[in-house]
Amino acid sequence: MKKKLIIVGGGAAGFFTAINVMMMNPDFEVIILEQGKEVLNKVKISGGGRCNVTNVCSEPEQLVKNYPRGNRELLGPFHRFNTQDTVEWFENQGVKLKTEADGRMFPVSDDSMDIVQCLIRLTKKYGIKVLTSTKVIGLHKSNSIWITKTNSQTFSSDFVMLASGSSKLVWDLLSSLGVGLVAPVPSLFTFHCKDTRFRDLPGISVDNVSLKIVGTEIKTTGPLLITHQGLSGPAVLKASAWGALNLAQLDYKFMIAIDWIPEIDEKAFTKMTIDHARKKILPRNPFIANRLWEQLISSIVHENLTYAEAGKKKLAQIFEALKNSTFSITGKSTFKEEFVTAGGVDLQEVDFKGFFLKKINSLYLAGEVLNIDGVTGGFNFQAAWTGSYLAAEHLAFRDS
Numbered sequence: 001m002k003k004k005l006i007i008v009g010g011g012a013a014g015f016f017t018a019i020n021v022m023m024m025n026p027d028f029e030v031i032i033l034e035q036g037k038e039v040l041n042k043v044k045i046s047g048g049g050r051c052n053v054t055n056v057c058s059e060p061e062q063l064v065k066n067y068p069r070g071n072r073e074l075l076g077p078f079h080r081f082n083t084q085d086t087v088e089w090f091e092n093q094g095v096k097l098k099t100e101a102d103g104r105m106f107p108v109s110d111d112s113m114d115i116v117q118c119l120i121r122l123t124k125k126y127g128i129k130v131l132t133s134t135k136v137i138g139l140h141k142s143n144s145i146w147i148t149k150t151n152s153q154t155f156s157s158d159f160v161m162l163a164s165g166s167s168k169l170v171w172d173l174l175s176s177l178g179v180g181l182v183a184p185v186p187s188l189f190t191f192h193c194k195d196t197r198f199r200d201l202p203g204i205s206v207d208n209v210s211l212k213i214v215g216t217e218i219k220t221t222g223p224l225l226i227t228h229q230g231l232s233g234p235a236v237l238k239a240s241a242w243g244a245l246n247l248a249q250l251d252y253k254f255m256i257a258i259d260w261i262p263e264i265d266e267k268a269f270t271k272m273t274i275d276h277a278r279k280k281i282l283p284r285n286p287f288i289a290n291r292l293w294e295q296l297i298s299s300i301v302h303e304n305l306t307y308a309e310a311g312k313k314k315l316a317q318i319f320e321a322l323k324n325s326t327f328s329i330t331g332k333s334t335f336k337e338e339f340v341t342a343g344g345v346d347l348q349e350v351d352f353k354g355f356f357l358k359k360i361n362s363l364y365l366a367g368e369v370l371n372i373d374g375v376t377g378g379f380n381f382q383a384a385w386t387g388s389y390l391a392a393e394h395l396a397f398r399d400s
């Protein structure tokens, strides 16, 4: 008799588990239950419709550094299925990926539908049943059989995979089974800032800043973008991910300090002021966009002052404004390209050999349902691919 697997959730983790189980062991009957009218919705809209499938970084020790939650637990799994395996997997199914300068990987077509169609085609090929508009509302075990109740019918199965993303209902079901959870909070968001120094600057970006959340250990580097509402870009998104828990506790009201010229030390700055001694300090500069430069230092120097005339005190003030200017953050906004939830199933509950519960080893979990999340760059999908693949492998080769 075929073994039966019910998968809750028709997203990246649900589809990847289903397909890989069937590829490794066709002696399974697999059913995906999806509450929505459509499957793979997030894959479709991901990466601005391009789907940032994974990242070029494949060395497990480096890869885990991109996960504010889950970095310790993912190290072993990444030795078994990492970003390179993802690239090969999709290429073997006819979807070629390309790498962008910052390491993000997308389908060469720049179309997320390539990934969606590939996954749907494979579910058909392997006879996987996909039931949409089917919401799971109850889950319990009776003897050794799982009973999954939905809005329309009840299913029995040998195994259940929860690939339900950040579903409160499923977390509540898990809680009633005695599974420990970590309260969910948003990760990957942009910062609201009304500081007058950013007035009239939306659209200006700086290639590399160093950003610190004052009063914490959180420090990130990378490009920064000034927006209508405040600040965005990789340096901000990384800070939002690493600071997800602290910043929620602060109700998203906190101070940041920005070093606008992290590659320039005092010696290099002084040399510039000597090399340009006869030049006016405003409006042009060799470091950052001139308009930002003006806004940052216009309260320190007047229009016609040259570097030679400025004197040591003013030059030190300019240097301080460039290296350590503080801004008050008053809230957050959603980052449209990608947002995720930190929190979920407590990682201590999970056996990462096969992404199943230590207490109930016929219940599997992968993707965003777990308290794992990555910074932006394809790392969130990668966590889903890795967890699903290893869960599928464990399911396919288990004895009973």
Ligand SMILES: Cc1cc2nc3c(=O)[nH]c(=O)nc-3n(C[C@H](O)[C@H](O)[C@H](O)COP(=O)(O)OP(=O)(O)OC[C@H]3O[C@@H](n4cnc5c(N)ncnc54)[C@H](O)[C@@H]3O)c2cc1C
Residues within 6 Å of the ligand: 008, 009, 010, 011, 012, 013, 014, 033, 034, 035, 036, 039, 040, 041, 042, 043, 045, 046, 047, 048, 051, 052, 053, 054, 134, 135, 136, 137, 163, 164, 165, 166, 167, 169, 170, 336, 337, 338, 339, 340, 366, 367, 368, 369, 377, 378, 379, 380, 381, 382, 384
């Ligand atoms: C706008 C946006 C863009 C993103 N872009 C990227 C990107 O480019 N790269 C990247 O790495 N990450 C990206 N992410 C994050 C990535 O989409 C998620 O990490 C990933 O989709 C998680 O996959 P999952 O299968 O665990 O969850 P989901 O994709 O959320 O799938 C869970 C599914 O379960 C279903 N479900 C929930 N509860 C029930 C229930 N009770 N019964 C039945 N079904 C249920 C849901 O309807 C959903 O379809 C993005 C996220 C967003 C929101």
